[in-house]
Amino acid sequence: MGADRDRDRADRFPATSARLRALGRQAQARVYRASGRHPGPPRRSRFTGRAAVLAFVVCTLVVALAYPTRQYVAQRAEIAEQRKQTEQARERVAELRRTKARWQDPAYVKAQARERLHYVQPGETGFTVVAPEQQGDAERSASRTDAGRTWYDKLWRDVDRADSPRAAAAR
Numbered sequence: 001m002g003a004d005r006d007r008d009r010a011d012r013f014p015a016t017s018a019r020l021r022a023l024g025r026q027a028q029a030r031v032y033r034a035s036g037r038h039p040g041p042p043r044r045s046r047f048t049g050r051a052a053v054l055a056f057v058v059c060t061l062v063v064a065l066a067y068p069t070r071q072y073v074a075q076r077a078e079i080a081e082q083r084k085q086t087e088q089a090r091e092r093v094a095e096l097r098r099t100k101a102r103w104q105d106p107a108y109v110k111a112q113a114r115e116r117l118h119y120v121q122p123g124e125t126g127f128t129v130v131a132p133e134q135q136g137d138a139e140r141s142a143s144r145t146d147a148g149r150t151w152y153d154k155l156w157r158d159v160d161r162a163d164s165p166r167a168a169a170a171r
Helices: 002-011 016-033 049-102 105-118 137-143 151-163 167-168
Strands: none
Touching: 049 105
């Protein structure tokens, strides 16, 4: 209600309101001069409506593209891993084919049977040489101290010892 009354007065006394505005500007200028500041035009904010819209659009694009970009990078890494595995599988297949081709050779089969299974040709005599240090390994390992062994290791060692031919002959 008071604002309507002031507006009515300003309409009725236009010269008076103009004078009052001019006096207000003069008083403001004096205050600024006394304080050493320059009044200048009113400052506009750097953050305008256009800048707000632009910031919103950029943020929206970043959010909208972040997930697909991450998925793209992850899929590229997965594709690279799959290609690596495919190449390794091809190398393994080639190795297995070479092994299969070797096993097709009767001389290779014969050599493997002699080496792995200790086969001998008819008329040959086969020998197996056991080095003395290998022969006493089992006895020495059994006679080691029990320090650092668990109870179940000791139990199994005693069961194995009881089942050995030497223990049966001693009974």
